[in-house]
Amino acid sequence: MSDNRVIIFDTTLRDGEQSPGASMTKDEKLRIAKALEKMRVDVIEAGFAIASPGDFESVKSIADTIKDSTVCSLSRALDADIDRAGEALVNANSGRIHTFIATSPIHMKYKLQMDPNKVVEQAVYAVKRARNLIDDVEFSLEDASRSELDFMCRIIEQVIDAGARTINIPDTVGYAVPEEFGHTIGQLIERIPNADKAIFSVHCHNDLGLAVANSLSAVANGARQIECTINGLGERAGNASLEEVVMAIRTRKDILGLETGIDTTQIVPASRLVSGVTGFPVQPNKAIVGANAFAHESGIHQDGVLKHRETYEIMTAQDVGWNTNKMVLGKHSGRAAFRSRLEELGTTFNTDAELNAAFARFKDLADKKHEIFDEDLQALVSDTRSEAYNEKFRLSSLKVTSQTGETPVAEIVVMVDNEEVKATSAGSGPVDAAYQAIESIVATEASLELYSVNAITSGTDSQGEVTVRLEKGGRIVNGLGADTDIVIASAKAYLNAANLLLSDVEKAHPQV
Ligand code: KIV
Ligand code: ZN
DSSP states (O other), rough: OTTOOEEEEOOTTTGGGGGGGGOOOHHHHHHHHHHHHHHTOOOOEEEEETTTTHHHHHHHHHHHHOSSSSSEEEESSSSHHHHHHHHHTOOOOSEEEEEEEESSHHHHIIIIOOHHHHHHHHHHHHHHHHHHHOOOOEEEEEEGGGGGGGHHHHHHHHHHHHHHHHHHHTTSSSOOHHHHHHHHHHHHHHHOTEEEEEEEEEEEBOOTSSSHHHHHHHHHTTOOOOEEEEGOOOOOOOBBHHHHHHHHHTTTTTOOOOOOOOOOOGHHHHHHHHHHHHTOOOTTTTTTTTTTTOOOOSSHHHHHHHHHHGGTSSSSSSGTTTOOOOOOOTTTTHHHHHHHHHHHHOOOOSSSSHHHHHHHHHHHHHOOOEEEEHHHHHHHHHTTTHHHHHEEEEEEEEEEOOOOTTTEEEEEEETTTTTEEEEEOOOOOOHOOOOOOHHHHHHHEEEEEEEEEEEESTTTTEEEEEEEEEETTEEEEEEEEEEEHHHHHOOOOHHHHHHHHHHOOOOTTTTO
């Protein structure tokens, strides 16, 4: 690998999944992992193997399947964690164990309640144990941005001697600012005698909105791996966003002199896939992948772009995989064309039954909407996500009457374990009436934290994609539903969230 190549380490499936409500099933994670491999991500952090049996299975199935990217599992610096990570990665073509321990005074004193000498000892022991299982071992100094430089130099020198190939410097709490963070990376590389035996990596959180800036400052000062996530998903305010980091490195090669191995045309499909699977919509003004990222509203800008694109555009929409609303399929398209277009968008079907179910939904949609865009297809596939969880509740039918000056009323029929249950409710609007009727059946008693509707494409026949976030006893889930009728999309989203609440997945959190 050349000296100016930056390794892209994607942690959407691990840190991204730590976003409240973003849990994913094994199949969904595998689908995302395949999209990341297609994008030529160097390292995929597939999960935290010891967190739960489900996490273990996910890491294992990704390690068993993915061939072109390195597959990594997180582990604390504990025997059981490291062994479980090694077990999950046993069939990986190229596997990595990523072990970590906190190194800041505040974490060592209050969280770990460990003496710094003991922290060094445990870190060295963990790296050696991981190296007995696998060649590729990464070590992270949790809360590095609040750790003392001398202490970091001491522990890093020893873990490199113990066999760590990658040293990751996380800004765990999103506290760093670019100049300071870049300086720290430069100092570590300069002061640690065996620094040339490892690749320095950074992992920045976005609490101050500086994750991408800090990551770029780090690579400008010698780091050669960036840990990031699709759409900037991640714990609290999220992680550095993969699409921003990659496009900044590519667009400003003149200044940074660096490159990645990413196929940037896969960025938008991957962003849509992650948004669909997690139920986290992408804000319209989000850089690179937001719906407005390449839309020019002002007349002056439009005029300029028409005369010479580069007057107002620093990269092309096609470079990052926007399809400029190309109509791909219609009512008369066959199953083969449907399957092939979805494969191009990164979705493969494991069984004929899955393909048939998605194709039936496509035909239903084509009856209501005569132009079907890529975005519609992706929403249609993410609508199948509910089927991945054992669905207790399914929408059978919904009738809502709403008229000026009258109270809207919803009559709903929900299949509960294959039995029809009916309810009628009034509400302040059609969606409210539908939600009250649904709640009288599903009885989640959860609080509604978020309700949002996005038009998937333009035009009044566009599908509305609804996200509903429910919270119950500290557990947060995001339900998704899409339909050309937004009240039906809303009902589907609520039922999806109710089903997710029932899938009680207990998992350990790496930082607890
Ligand atoms: O933010 C963090 O410090 C982490 C580590 C486990 C790498 O996610
Ligand atoms: Zn993190």
